[in-house]
Amino acid sequence: MSEHNRILIKCRNLTKHYKKGSRLVTPLEGLDLDVQQGEFLALMGPSGSGKTTLLNLMAGIDQPSEGLLEVCGEEIGKLSRSRLARWRAANVGYIFQLYHLVPVLTAFENVELPLLLSNMSRRERRERVEHTLALVGLDGRMHHFPKELSGGQEQRVAIARALVTSPDLLVADEPTGDLDREAADSVLQLLHQLVTEYGKTIVMVTHDPRAAERAHRLLHLEKGRLLETEAG
Numbered sequence: 001m002s003e004h005n006r007i008l009i010k011c012r013n014l015t016k017h018y019k020k021g022s023r024l025v026t027p028l029e030g031l032d033l034d035v036q037q038g039e040f041l042a043l044m045g046p047s048g049s050g051k052t053t054l055l056n057l058m059a060g061i062d063q064p065s066e067g068l069l070e071v072c073g074e075e076i077g078k079l080s081r082s083r084l085a086r087w088r089a090a091n092v093g094y095i096f097q098l099y100h101l102v103p104v105l106t107a108f109e110n111v112e113l114p115l116l117l118s119n120m121s122r123r124e125r126r127e128r129v130e131h132t133l134a135l136v137g138l139d140g141r142m143h144h145f146p147k148e149l150s151g152g153q154e155q156r157v158a159i160a161r162a163l164v165t166s167p168d169l170l171v172a173d174e175p176t177g178d179l180d181r182e183a184a185d186s187v188l189q190l191l192h193q194l195v196t197e198y199g200k201t202i203v204m205v206t207h208d209p210r211a212a213e214r215a216h217r218l219l220h221l222e223k224g225r226l227l228e229t230e231a232g
């Protein structure tokens, strides 16, 4: 198999249970799925269908109750919490609906944050942050605070923060959910470019059919199960 069609995410019989009082909730049940490296995958489904649960499992934020979950060559379902945290820092960037930027830090400082844990020199960090902010089209806004930026620009800073450690996988939970149409289109175009030009793999949860259209593949979840697959 060539590098081009390497499977980056492999789920087999993936199942997640939570205890809610005396009840057992099962947001994901018996899910089988392969995601190729360089794929842009959209996940849709009604509220409570398990989309965020699946995204969090793929990103190593949560761990499955049953089944196999291999991501970026590692079986992450069985890693200890500390190894999982290290794996996540090296392999995954997370993009949130509401950006989650630190308000008292500039765009530059927000993007630099994930690098502070590495042993990179200050100069290396600066070069990396400047390069990444330029890549998302924000080289002129590096020293602005989040409140001085538009929603679309804030999301670009958040995307730069997710990208700055060079992860193979980006997961995005409703990345355009809080943006107007124009800003949403521009963020989607950027995500598409990250896949086509930089070889990133993106899994995106969305309620927006126009956002889903930009993906290569659309999956529907319903009550924790996969319904159908469509070409994008």
Ligand SMILES: Nc1ncnc2c1ncn2[C@@H]1O[C@H](COP(=O)(O)OP(=O)(O)OP(=O)(O)O)[C@@H](O)[C@H]1O
Pocket: 018, 019, 020, 025, 026, 027, 045, 046, 047, 048, 049, 050, 051, 052, 053, 054
């Ligand atoms: N940590 C948790 N503890 C208990 N139950 C949980 C937990 N996380 C998720 N659930 C439950 O799992 C189900 C699926 O939740 P999930 O957030 O994955 O759905 P979703 O499809 O992303 O919904 P939405 O579109 O509203 O964000 C819900 O019933 C939720 O209450």
